[in-house]
Structure formats: structure tokens, C-alpha cells
Amino acid sequence: MKILSKRIISALLAAMTTVGTVACADSQPDNNSETTVGDTQTGGTDAVETDATETGRAAVSDNLPSDLNLNGRSIRILARSGDKDTRLEFLADEESGDIVEDAVYKRNLTVCERLNVTLDVIEVNEERHSGAGINDLLTASVMAGSDDYDLVANHLGQLSPLILQGIFQNMYDLPYIDWDQPWWNQSYNDAVTIGGKRYACAGELSLSMIMGIYATFFNKQLWDNYYNDQDLYEIVKSGDWTLDKLTEFSTGVYEDINGDGACDEGDTFGMSYILDSIQADAFAAGAGVSFTEYSDGKYTWALENEHTADFLGKMEKLLFDKSTLLTTNLDAFQTTLLDKMKNDSALFIVHMLSGTELLREMVGDYGIVPMPKFDASQSDYKTTVHNGSSVFAIPATAVGADEIAAVLEALCSESYRMVTPAYFDVALKVKYARDDSASEMLDICIDSISFDFAYLFNSAIGSNAAIFRSLLKSENIGSAMSTIASKKSEVDSKLAEIVTAYGELE
Structure with a gap:
């Protein structure tokens, strides 16, 4: 059974809204090519196994009819493939021995067999940080009234403006999608919805979103050296993992390893942090800081x-004690963040889960816990994800949206059962299915993903949803609240324009 075909479009051609294909080897992703892969024998879902059985994920089934048959329909998916984070969401030509790739392959096979469809992935050579080429292709297609694509997966921040241009269909009431299921990200889906209109969605099909979750990494050797009488996992489970706790644990670690009498990169620190970075967004989300509120429409x-104001005060205490935390700029990302963790010279760092790839050569062990809460009274842990994570939408010109919705539901549900547990196996360096405390931390991280309406439409409100990146860049954050107040008129006006645009959409 043929389950997957793929077409590759360069980002340059996408930017010119010209689609061309020439045959070339699959190993040349920068060229334009059309390739058919994966003539496989039908093995039924019995051939697809996952270690998720012990975790309970495999026991959570979707509600798609067992006899649903889409009669061989090809589902055309416009997606990025410029890096591993985006490529792995859809593309796995065959079983390769790589845990995650094999899970993606099996998921695709399962969905295609269940629904009698093929997946036609139209690749655009753009990575996590970009999505303009996809936007250009999609806008040109819809404005021309062409039915070229059934589903689009693109950069969260760059897809949002297209919502306001009427490029997508309302997915809110489509059949087959059960928005209450755990493979859908309720926070994003609620935030992007106004008045029963939902033109995009997020779920566990977005491996880039799982990989893009911001969490706290800790060096287990340093933890045992300084705090072996305490269990950080138990602190998290008790609800007591807070900004104050992070500051407390970070404060007692500093050692002048190189003996030069200065706090510098040659020393051991409680935490390493990159100034003017998305890490600031993660701390704000973790502390339950809300950029917007919705009332009376x-x-x-x-x-x-x-x-x-209290959050800023806690962050000032954490970030600017030079004997607690090593801060630097984004240019020194590798040496000050990841290398400090690998070299056992930083107890804590904040990073996306994809940082596990860069820690693969670490000799010692690391652990992962969620972002700290503001205080113990905060009800839940929260975090954000990289704004380049993929979200999904159905173009306004796509025909048969109910069938597309069925495939999307199946892809998300099978990702929940197969792909996410496989990725966690890699992230943990142990089997997720053991269901131990480390696995529980990753479940908490997924459950803690939180979106603010401002984050979705950041570019439309003057990038003010990223305001903490600059506010937490220097020790002089005493004027931060006046800076925040100065933004209100501008942002309120932009928010009103967005809501008005929603009201005019079909």
C-alpha cells in the first residue's frame, strides 16, 4: 500500500509563489523534487507496537468510526522540512532504527490503513524559525481560488496573520475532531478561538511543539553534591517548585573553580541564563503572568x-546576583548554557526539550522538571513553547473539510499514542514507559503548555508579547512597570483590530 508521497519546494521558489518539480535523489533536500516513497505491505495495526502501553496512553482511543473509509483520498499537506524539528512531524520514508523516525513511520502507516488515505507532503525547505515561504504559497493559492492543499502546518507566530486575512476555514464545528481529547492542546485552541471561530489548532501531531516546550534542566551530579538530602521530583509533585525555590537552590552552588577571584565562565554556578532570549517568556508563562484578558467581547x-510587579522583583533577585547565576548574550548560547550543563558547572538551565539532542554527549546525568511557579499557591505549572512550533489549519479553498478533519484527528491521536512516548524515550535516555518520576515530569511539562492570545498574535501587537526579553536584560528593571504601562494604548488598539477582523470572517 502506498502511504506517503512527498514534493519538495525550495524556500526561494516558495517566496516567489512558483511551484516546480524535478526528479532528484531524496538525499538532496535543497532541490525541488517529487518523490514517491513507501510501497509497503499492509500489516494492519497489529504490526504497530509502542512501549506506551504501560503508561496508559495506548489505552486512550479516539472516537473515529471503525468503518470510516476515505476511498484512497490523497491528503495534501503543506509543511516545513528544513530541520529535524519540522521534518520529523510528517516525513519518515521507512523504518531506519531511529526511535522517533520509526514511530512517525508507523503512525503514518496506521493512519493510512485505518482511513484508506495517502499522505502527500509538499515540503518547503524552511526550518523552525521561518514560515514565510509557506505563507506565500498558501496565500497565492487561496487568493487564486485554487484547491492545492488540504492541510497546512506552519510556524505558530507566522501563521496567525493569515487567519485575519481569511485564508483558513473555521474548524470549530467540524465532524470527527474531538477537541476534548488529550492530544489537543486546549490552551492554544481556546486562545485562538473567538465567538465560535477557530481557524487553527495545535495538538500532538506537532512534534516541534513537544520539542519546543521550555523546561528546567538540572545537573544530577551537582544536585547530589549540594542537595542530596532533597528530591527535586518530589518538590515538583508537592507543588512547591517555585521561583523562590529556584533562587534558593541556585544561590548555594557558586565555586571559583579557576581561582581568579572573579565570577566568570570558568566557575561553577547555580544557573546559567541567556539575556534577551525566549527564556524570559518561559519564566513569565511559568509564573502565570497574563498579557491579556478577555471580557465583554x-x-x-x-x-x-x-x-x-512581584514577578519582576523575583526575577531581579534570581538573575542579577553574580555569584548565583552566569548571564550572557545569545551569541554565547552554546558555551554558557549547554556546555555549562555538560561540564557539570551549572546546576540549572532553562531550555527547550530539544536541548536533549545537544546534551547527548554529556557523561553525567541530567533531569528535567517544569518551569517554576510564581509561588506554591499557584494552582498549576505553566510554560510556553518556541513560537516557531507548528500549528495546523485547513485552507479556505480545500474541498471535503470533514474528511481532512478525520485525518487530522487520526494523526494527532496516533501521535499521542506512538510518537510522543518515543520522543520521550530519547529525551529521558530511559524508557518513558517505566512511568517513573522522570516520566511524570515530562507529562507535567506537556500539560503545562500555556498560551496567551497576545503570544499568538505577537507580530500584530508590535511584538509586545516578548516584552520581558528586554525588561529582564539588565539590572535596571525598576522602571519596567512604567514601560509596560506605556504600551497599553497601542496594544489595546491592536487587540481591538484583531477582534474586529475575527468578526468579519466567515
């Missing part, structure tokens, strides 16, 4: 409050 700027 409108969104307003909501940062002017005591909670925000």
Missing part, C-alpha cells in the same frame, strides 16, 4: 498589576 492589555 474584547481583549485588553493586562500586565499592569501587582502580580507582574
Whole structure:
């Protein structure tokens, strides 16, 4: 059974909204090519196994009819493939021995056999940080009234403006999608919805979103050296993992390893942090800071409050004690963040889960816990994801949206059962299916993903959802609240424009 075909479009051609294909080897992703892969024998779902059985994920089934047959329909998916984070969401030509690739392959096979469909992936050579080429292709297609694509997967931040241009169909009431299932990200899906209109969605099909979750990594050797009488996993489970705890644990670690009498990169620190980076967004999300609030049919700027001021105070205490934390700029990302963890010279770092790939050569062990709460009274752990994570939408010109919805539901549900547990096996360096405390931490990280409406439409509101990156860049953050207040008029006006645009959409 043929399950997957793929077409590769260069980002340059995508930017010119010209689609061309020439035959070339599959190993040349920068060229334009059309390739058919994966003539496989039908083995039924019995051939697809996953270690998720012990975790309970495999026991959570979707509600798609068992006799649903889409009669060999080809589902055309416009997607990025410029790096591993994006390519792995759809593309696995065959079983290779790589845990995650094999899970993606088996998921695709299962979905195609269940629904009698093929997946036609139209690749655009763009990576996690980009999506303009896909936007250009898609906009040109829809504006021309062409039915070229059934499903699009693109950069969260760059897809959002297309919503306001009427490029997508409302998915809110489509059949077959059960929005209450655990493979859908409720926070994103609620945030992107206004008045029963949902033009994009997020779920566990987005491996780039799972990989893009921001979490706290800790060096287990340093933890045992300094805090072997405490169990950080138990602190998390008790609800007591907070900004104050992070500061407390970070404060007692500093050692002048190189003996030069200065706090510098040659020493051991409680934490390493990159200034003016998305890590600031993760801390704000973790502390439950809300950029906007929705009331009486409108969104307003909501940062002017005591909670925000208290959050800034806690962050100032954490970030600017030079004997606690090593700070640097983004240019020194590798040496000050990841290498400090690998070399057992930083107890904590904040990073995406994909950082596990870069820690693969680490001799010692690391652990992963969620972002710290503001305080113990905060009800849940929260975090954000990289804004280049993929979200999904159905183009306005696509025909048969109900069938597309069925395939999307199946892809998300099978990803929940197969792909995410496989990725966690890699992230943990142990089997996720053991269901131990380390696995529980990753479940908490997924459950803690939180989206603010401002984050979705950051570019439309003057990038003010990233305001903490600059506010937490220097020790002089005492004027931060006045800076926040100065943004209110501008942001409220932009938010009103977005809500008005939603109201005019079909």
C-alpha cells in the first residue's frame, strides 16, 4: 500500500509563489523534487507496537468510526522540512532504527490503513524559525481560488496573520475532531478561538511543539553534591517548585573553580541564563503572568498589576546576583548554557526539550522538571513553547473539510499514542514507559503548555508579547512597570483590530 508521497519546494521558489518539480535523489533536500516513497505491505495495526502501553496512553482511543473509509483520498499537506524539528512531524520514508523516525513511520502507516488515505507532503525547505515561504504559497493559492492543499502546518507566530486575512476555514464545528481529547492542546485552541471561530489548532501531531516546550534542566551530579538530602521530583509533585525555590537552590552552588577571584565562565554556578532570549517568556508563562484578558467581547492589555510587579522583583533577585547565576548574550548560547550543563558547572538551565539532542554527549546525568511557579499557591505549572512550533489549519479553498478533519484527528491521536512516548524515550535516555518520576515530569511539562492570545498574535501587537526579553536584560528593571504601562494604548488598539477582523470572517 502506498502511504506517503512527498514534493519538495525550495524556500526561494516558495517566496516567489512558483511551484516546480524535478526528479532528484531524496538525499538532496535543497532541490525541488517529487518523490514517491513507501510501497509497503499492509500489516494492519497489529504490526504497530509502542512501549506506551504501560503508561496508559495506548489505552486512550479516539472516537473515529471503525468503518470510516476515505476511498484512497490523497491528503495534501503543506509543511516545513528544513530541520529535524519540522521534518520529523510528517516525513519518515521507512523504518531506519531511529526511535522517533520509526514511530512517525508507523503512525503514518496506521493512519493510512485505518482511513484508506495517502499522505502527500509538499515540503518547503524552511526550518523552525521561518514560515514565510509557506505563507506565500498558501496565500497565492487561496487568493487564486485554487484547491492545492488540504492541510497546512506552519510556524505558530507566522501563521496567525493569515487567519485575519481569511485564508483558513473555521474548524470549530467540524465532524470527527474531538477537541476534548488529550492530544489537543486546549490552551492554544481556546486562545485562538473567538465567538465560535477557530481557524487553527495545535495538538500532538506537532512534534516541534513537544520539542519546543521550555523546561528546567538540572545537573544530577551537582544536585547530589549540594542537595542530596532533597528530591527535586518530589518538590515538583508537592507543588512547591517555585521561583523562590529556584533562587534558593541556585544561590548555594557558586565555586571559583579557576581561582581568579572573579565570577566568570570558568566557575561553577547555580544557573546559567541567556539575556534577551525566549527564556524570559518561559519564566513569565511559568509564573502565570497574563498579557491579556478577555471580557465583554474584547481583549485588553493586562500586565499592569501587582502580580507582574512581584514577578519582576523575583526575577531581579534570581538573575542579577553574580555569584548565583552566569548571564550572557545569545551569541554565547552554546558555551554558557549547554556546555555549562555538560561540564557539570551549572546546576540549572532553562531550555527547550530539544536541548536533549545537544546534551547527548554529556557523561553525567541530567533531569528535567517544569518551569517554576510564581509561588506554591499557584494552582498549576505553566510554560510556553518556541513560537516557531507548528500549528495546523485547513485552507479556505480545500474541498471535503470533514474528511481532512478525520485525518487530522487520526494523526494527532496516533501521535499521542506512538510518537510522543518515543520522543520521550530519547529525551529521558530511559524508557518513558517505566512511568517513573522522570516520566511524570515530562507529562507535567506537556500539560503545562500555556498560551496567551497576545503570544499568538505577537507580530500584530508590535511584538509586545516578548516584552520581558528586554525588561529582564539588565539590572535596571525598576522602571519596567512604567514601560509596560506605556504600551497599553497601542496594544489595546491592536487587540481591538484583531477582534474586529475575527468578526468579519466567515
